[in-house]
Amino acid sequence: MAEIVKKEHQHTENCSCGHDHEHEHEHKGGYCPCGHDAVDGGVGHDRAMGRIFFAILGGLLTVNSFLLEWALPGQEFASRMSALFGAFILAMPIIMTAIKDLINGKVYMNELVALAILAALASADFQTAGIIAFFLLLTIIIYELLVHVRQTRVSQTIKGIIILLLATWLSDVLGMRTIHALLAWMINAGPVLLIVLFQSEIRRILEELGNNSVFDGTGRIAQEGNTELIIDEMILALEHMARRKVGALIVIENKIRLNDVIATGTHVDGLISQPLIENIFEPNTPLHDGAVVVRGDRVIAAACLLRLSDTTGVGRDLGTRHRAGLGVSEISDAKVFIVSEETGIISMAEGGRLVRHLDEASLRQILHGIYDTQDSDARMPLLHFRQRRKSAHDEQQADKKA
Numbered sequence: 001m002a003e004i005v006k007k008e009h010q011h012t013e014n015c016s017c018g019h020d021h022e023h024e025h026e027h028k029g030g031y032c033p034c035g036h037d038a039v040d041g042g043v044g045h046d047r048a049m050g051r052i053f054f055a056i057l058g059g060l061l062t063v064n065s066f067l068l069e070w071a072l073p074g075q076e077f078a079s080r081m082s083a084l085f086g087a088f089i090l091a092m093p094i095i096m097t098a099i100k101d102l103i104n105g106k107v108y109m110n111e112l113v114a115l116a117i118l119a120a121l122a123s124a125d126f127q128t129a130g131i132i133a134f135f136l137l138l139t140i141i142i143y144e145l146l147v148h149v150r151q152t153r154v155s156q157t158i159k160g161i162i163i164l165l166l167a168t169w170l171s172d173v174l175g176m177r178t179i180h181a182l183l184a185w186m187i188n189a190g191p192v193l194l195i196v197l198f199q200s201e202i203r204r205i206l207e208e209l210g211n212n213s214v215f216d217g218t219g220r221i222a223q224e225g226n227t228e229l230i231i232d233e234m235i236l237a238l239e240h241m242a243r244r245k246v247g248a249l250i251v252i253e254n255k256i257r258l259n260d261v262i263a264t265g266t267h268v269d270g271l272i273s274q275p276l277i278e279n280i281f282e283p284n285t286p287l288h289d290g291a292v293v294v295r296g297d298r299v300i301a302a303a304c305l306l307r308l309s310d311t312t313g314v315g316r317d318l319g320t321r322h323r324a325g326l327g328v329s330e331i332s333d334a335k336v337f338i339v340s341e342e343t344g345i346i347s348m349a350e351g352g353r354l355v356r357h358l359d360e361a362s363l364r365q366i367l368h369g370i371y372d373t374q375d376s377d378a379r380m381p382l383l384h385f386r387q388r389r390k391s392a393h394d395e396q397q398a399d400k401k402a
Contacts, residue, residue: 061086062130083126090133247341265304
């Protein structure tokens with residue numbers, strides 16, 4: 001069972017706080033009624049982005065139905081169609097999750113909301129169905145935003161802004177003109193200061209928008225070898241190093257190229273295999289200190305340098321290797337596998353979050369999620385090329401017969 005590390009509060013084995021150190025909150029079935037995402041194959045981030053997309057698109061269609069109803073009273077069909085499509089888009093992820101929960105024998109909040117949505121749809125009240133689904137998705141998004149804020153320095157900054165506003169108000173009430181003028185100037189310059197403070201977060205948001213753009217036709221780099229063989233070799237290497245407590249840091253590149261990271265290391269360009277990975281991280285070897293970057297089915301570089309995460313609240317029991325893994329996951333869409341040389345625990349960093357205590361089943365599921373998607377994305381251009389070539393060949397044959 002994978003353990004989601006809560007950055008705002010870390011525990012050691014001898015902690016006397018009384019909390020469960022292994023896993024404070026267990027998640028099953030991909031979604032938990034508390035609003036957490038079970039990090040299942042590294043898809044938690046994708047689900048969050050999917051919810052935002054569904055909420056925006058479905059919400060716009062639902063609002064559009066009200067606008068059409070108000071502006072064009074005689075066009076009831078257009079208003080109902082807009083409400084229907086909006087309700088369908090908003091309700092689809094909720095109903096699908098509810099079905100999965102029922103199949104697993106679980107009854108959560110999703111099932112009750114899905115029942116209310118289905119009742120509204122059955123009575124042809126599409127606007128009500130859309131509103132119910134929209135507010136549930138909005139609640140989940142707000143919850144995830146608050147969790148993310150608590151895990152980063154944004155929470156401290158918000159507290160500082162509140163204190164600054166209170167100090168400005170008090171200085172005005174008490175007639176402290178000089179201090180009030182200084183604080184007022186800081187507030188006026190606030191937008192620029194926030195951009196400077198959160199430049200890394202802003203860059204990450206823009207990168208995520210680019211990665212999730214519907215106009216992005218670039219596929220991931222697919223492997224030339226057999227997917228199962230690659231996954232088996234990777235799992236064998238990780239588990240063997242974990243048993244021997246050999247520290248490792250493996251970065252699997254996704255859509256965002258890590259050429260700047262690769263440039264800091266030693267070029268390898270070798271096919272993924274258990275002996276290659278273990279030899280790289282073997283203590284006292286020239287390439288063991290640093291990260292390995294994997295692109296598709298090849299180890300591109302070793303001994304690469306990574307920026308450390310500047311997120312506050314990372315546990316003291318997590319060393320530089322874990323901070324480096326979190327750092328590269330914060331500025332890219334890469335998935336980073338980390339083996340602790342102290343405990344032998346296998347972890348994965350993705351999107352600035354750390355998942356610990358990965359076993360063979362979890363590793364296999366995560367790696368399949370990576371390589372199956374890469375393989376399917378890379379095959380699409382080749383499939384289209386073959387279809388175009390076949391069509392051209394058929395046209396030539398038809399011309400010859402004519």
